[in-house]
Amino acid sequence: MAQERTGVATFKGNPLTLVGPELKAGDKAPDFKLNANLLEQVSLANYAGKVKLISVVPSLDTGVCDAQTRRFNEEASKLGENVVVLTVSVDLPFAQARWCGAAGVDRVVTLSDYKDRNFGQAYGVLINEFQLDFRAIFVVDANDTIQYVEYLKEMTEHPNYEAAVEAVKKLV
Template structure:
């Protein structure tokens, strides 16, 4: 499996597993679990624009804020956009967190079972079995149109750039 050291956590270099996806390439398929333990894949969101917000764990400050921020933004994006937040958190923990946080416009998905998303998108942190903070925007034809791989996991992604990129591809 491909390994890359292109990012950090707490100032320490970490190793990402999986191929590095590129803008313009077909989005890799994946299987994750929703909060009801049902498998979900890219196919389940066919025909929509997908903003995929990847976080290490919802129970940390930056991940919490990132997910809440995209939940706020979701209402202004339209019905043809789905925001998926993918983490290694257990589906039960995601459901509990969403209920406590009042997050209801973002779909939380767990990669805990197989790390299929993390390895397909090249964001699985080898040393921690967590996902590297990142943003992927995938169009209705399942082509990757935007990628932000945060270089330091304690930093926020560029929310404005992600939303601007999404709005630009929607026309």
């Protein structure tokens, strides 16, 4: 049975249970299988040699998640070719593609954890009560070592965008 963490996250003040370990800077980034579309799965190896800013959101169709993804899409254009910005949610790939088209988001790679929630469990962001991934930011260097982590305490709050972008800039 996967590790469960209580007392670390809330949704509108109500406690949530997160499944999986709490990752820290210096940890090796866990591998994952995420859907780029309905048929194609990708893993950490697909982004080998690149700095990865992984933005985790519960659903693109909510206000903070929408704003978070748009913000990182803007930042992505300034970070250079050696950086990839991944947005992970459990939204279906169809919904992610629709949202990106409507929002004009073209620099962020959206990946779906809908199939078996393996990313959520590996990165310690799976919300047991909702089976969604909790808001978090991971910056992973070109050698797949985590250099920056932010697990939000409250699901409806924004991450520290500036700190995440600065962590990326130190690596490029």
